[in-house]
Amino acid sequence: MSGVTTERPWEELTLSEAEYRRAGTRYRNRRSLRAYLFIVPYLLPFLAFLVVPTVWSIWLSFNQGGILDTAKYVGLDNWRAISSDTELTGAIKNTALYVVEAILLVFTLALFLALLLNRYRKGSNFFKLALYVPLLAPAVLVGLIWQFLTNYDFGLVNLLLNALGLDRLNILGSGTLALLTIVLAEVWRGLGFWTLYFLASLQNIPEELQDAARVDGARGLQRFRRVTLPLLRPMLLFAVVIAIIANFQVFDTVYVLTQGGPHESTSTLVWFIWKKMFQFQETGQAYAAAVLLLGIILVLTAISFWLLGARQKRVT
Amino acid sequence: MPEPATTVADPDGFSASAAEFERAARRHKLVRYGKGLAAYIVLAVFAVIAIGPFLYLLSPSFRESFELFSYPPQWIPDSFYTGNFATILNDTSYLRWGLNTMIFATAVTLITLVIDTLAGYAFARLRFPGRTALFVLILATLMIPTAVLIAPLYIMVSNLPAWTHSGVNTYPAMIIPMVASPLGVFMMRQFISTLPEALVEAARLDGASEWQIFRKIVLPLMKPAIVVLGIFTFMFQWVNFLWPLVITTTDNMKTLTVGVASLQGQFVTDWGVISAAAVMTMVPVIAIFLIFQRWFVQASMAGALKQ
16 A cells, blocks of 8 residues: 555556545545444444443442442452452352363363264264253253252152162252252253364364374374374364353352352352342442452463463474 | 274285184274274263253153152153143243243344444454454453443443333343354454455455445355354353343243243242243254254354364
8 A cells, every 4th residue: 555656657647646645545544434334333332231341340349339329439348358258269169160170071071072973973963963952951941950860859860879779869958069060060061062162173183194193003092192182272272261261150050050059169259249249239349259250261261372372382 | 993903914924814814804893893882872871961851851841749759750650740831821921931032032143143244344354443453352352251241231221211211121121232242253254254355356346335245245155154153142142041130120021041940939849830841941942953953063063163
């Protein structure tokens, strides 16, 4: 765009250099304006319902009230209050435990199933569809299903235990088992999605590389570790980031299965925020916790990029 | 997964009689079949784990609740009791919730498709100052948890002046804030970037306006991406829980997710009724899923391919 050339190729247009430049600017302005017209329909809701609320939340974390009354500036009070709140520390611990368990479990299983589906293609469509079905269930249904599995009186697990002559377990009434139930429920729900995700990633890996490794005498597991896994790394990075962002916000299953109980042992970060906001009307503290959650997600995303992204550069 | 060394006869040192060779080949085949069988058994087990619970729910929905506690438990009831379904249809606003969910998910999907396609095209193919910065900002908002947005959104919506008819418990209030999700813009931009630029250039040289280029050239090519994004958005909103939970307070504005969850409080121990509601919620979804199955699977695969 920048060149009014010395050869003056536009001489027949008889524009002076200044006129030419002005025309160029006018053209570029009009072009930008048209481009803005394309993005404005998205940009308006984006700013109004995403950017403004986020900034607002950060601001309100330094205030008290704000939902039904006007906000009152209280400085760092909310932050001080939540930093000494043992329930929040518990909630962070539970969430972290949940995220680690859920991601490790669902990724391992999904990768394993994807490898199988990639190797055995006959009839794989049926299995893909079957694995996908839990994804269609709203959280309430997931909660209900897991009630039917874990209920003390008529849950399947307890019926089986009973049939085997063992004692029944009060699954949702015990801290560790309740959290484990939530992990399993989310793994059950997400497995289909991640299996298909990894399957697509696997099918992106050129067949020749596998063949080359095979000819060089690499056994199955070796091939997986030395060829498949390194090539999956960029996909894995994206998956880890998405999974962290999604799983740190676990709420639905907690809401329908345990309501944070027993004794706050399944209280997660978003559950804590929800409770502060709508049960205790401690809105300021709820905002502070929400901003904290945002911070945690930002840091973890950065760490994932640093760990998985850097390694990828070294390999290629 | 080949077994090394059995089938390839080394021309020099290795010599096997025809019988030995055949035996080795048979062994190899057997191992391969064994592995295949094991793989399919594993897959079948996971398929049962995925679908089984839904079938398991069918049983209590056709039984009276007290039968659940009978011993020994029986999965197939002696007689089919349909009272649970009647209770739901007569004593709850179930059909209204279904309608609300339909309106909510469809409207969010349609609006999202229009504005995300437009924005995606601009970010992929048009030039304007601030393009990169704006796109990075949009991508960064992927990280913002819903919990951060909920309360400010609630305040905004509940303070809207009455003439807008869009306060709490209205469709616009439910729908419009949900169209701001950044994922679709990202998907659309990635997809349009893969389309050959020459097409757009040629049309531009022929004197087509940007709108004509978009409408006549880009849009028809985007059909697969639009279907995928549409299914994604619809599904996501169909199961959306937190926002409808916050923004609806009256019974007849609830969505299915929120409504069925409220049954759990209302019919505390009536598991039969709750299961019947669950079955009724899943049947239409599974029907839609089976009709569009090809696209559903493609939708999740597309996430990985469009990097």
